[in-house]
Structures are given as C-alpha cells and as structure tokens.
C-alpha cells in the first residue's frame with residue numbers, strides 16, 4: 001500500500017540522517033567516499049547557501065523517506081557554498097583522505113588540479129575580501145539543476161521520488177526558470193524514472209572529472225522548442 005509522503009524543506013536537524021541516507025543509497029558516488037563527516041558538512045553547506053533546492057520527503061511519522069538536492073542557479077549556489085563553507089569542506093576531506101590512501105590517490109588523479117584551483121580561489125577571496133558570487137548580468141535562458149534524488153530503498157517505488165522531483169520543478173517555476181536539467185550515469189536505473197516524469201534525454205556529457213553522464217532537461221516555460229540552453233554544472 002502506498003503511504004502518503006509530504007515534501008518540506010530540508011533543515012539542519014535533518015543533516016545527519018539525510019547524509020547517512022545519501023551515503024547508503026548513492027554509495028557508488030565518488031562524493032560518498034569522502035566520509036561521513038564530509039557528507040554532513042556538505043549537506044549543511046548545501047542547505048545554507050542561497051539558491052539551494054533542498055527537499056525532504058517525510059512520512060506520516062515524520063521519518064525521512066528521501067531527499068533531493070539542486071539549485072535554482074547552480075553557479076551562484078556553488079560559489080556561495082565554496083565561499084561560506086569551502087574551508088570546512090576542504091578540512092573534512094583532507095583529514096579523511098589522510099587516513100585513506102586509496103581515496104587520496106584517486107582524488108589527486110581525478111580532481112587534484114580542480115580542487116587546488118578552488119583552494120587558491122578561497123585564499124584569494126579571503127585575502128582581498130572579494131565576492132565571488134554569481135554574475136549580475138542575466139544572459140540566455142535561466143536554468144536550474146537537480147543534482148541528487150534518493151529514496152530509502154525499502155520505500156522506493158511508492159511515489160516519494162515523484163513528489164520530490166515535482167516539488168523541485170515547482171520551485172524552479174517559482175524562481176521563474178526556463179528549464180531544469182540534471183545528469184545521471186548512463187547505466188543508472190534512474191533514467192527510466194526521469195523519463196517517466198517527462199524529462200527528455202539531451203545527449204551525453206563528460207564531467208570535469210572525466211565521468212560520463214546522460215543529460216536530461218525539463219522545460220518549464222511553455223512554447224520553448226527543445227534543443228537550446230547552456231550546459232549544466234557538473235559534479
């Protein structure tokens with residue numbers, strides 16, 4: 001029987017449960033290898049940064065059934081997250097990697113340069129007090145992004161994923177976005193889920209770390225022909 005779930009914003013009190021659930025359900029993600037303390041800091045940073053989409057699906061007992069993370073403006077959200085919480089995230093990651101040599105090696109190979117550039121930007125912005133927020137000039141279509149959706153395994157297939165994605169699309173509409181995008185690994189079951197909800201596959205992309213993804217898009221503004229739009233931010 002389908003138990004009703006409702007969607008509400010994720011809050012700081014959800015962080016520990018949400019991060020642990022994420023690590024359990026999306027255990028194939030590179031991010032999850034950064035350890036539990038990093039995952040908690042990541043969730044907290046995500047929720048607190050402006051332009052976040054961070055949603056919880058909860059059942060009648062208030063238990064967390066699933067979560068969704070995204071952004072109505074990926075660039076400004078990510079910049080704010082790095083500016084506000086970059087040091088905390090970097091220190092959690094460095095501490096964990098120091099005790100996990102295999103992770104440290106993979107990190108250096110796949111993300112070393114990118115993360116070092118991020119640390120350099122953090123140092124510069126701290127020294128100059130520079131704001132590294134999103135651009136003030138609006139150009140092109142306004143695109144939001146869903147980055148993670150996950151439902152507790154024993155509650156999958158009961159509609160929680162759908163209500164989370166619909167709530168994210170609603171937040172995108174309220175933010176007057178033109179469309180939302182997401183990427184998912186080509187071999188993921190989730191592709192069928194997104195297609196069922198009306199997302200349109202829009203080609204293959206490779207992340208900055210070299211991983212392959214299929215890109216999906218969902219038009220929010222009526223009358224827009226598919227095919228336009230800029231690239232999404234990638235994990």
Ligand SMILES: CC(C)(COP(=O)(O)OP(=O)(O)OC[C@H]1O[C@@H](n2cnc3c(N)ncnc32)[C@H](O)[C@@H]1OP(=O)(O)O)[C@@H](O)C(=O)NCCC(=O)NCCS
Nearest residue numbers: 148149150151156157158159160161162189190192193196
């Ligand atoms: C993918 C996921 C979020 C879907 O959530 P869910 O609560 O299980 O999905 P729902 O019950 O809301 O399904 C909504 C619809 O999609 C369909 N659907 C769900 N998963 C599907 C799949 N793998 N393939 C095809 N259709 C699927 C359902 O049958 C339902 O269709 P309906 O209109 O006939 O009812 C969930 O299964 C999950 O957490 N998977 C593991 C993590 C993951 O892969 N996340 C996505 C990548 S970040």
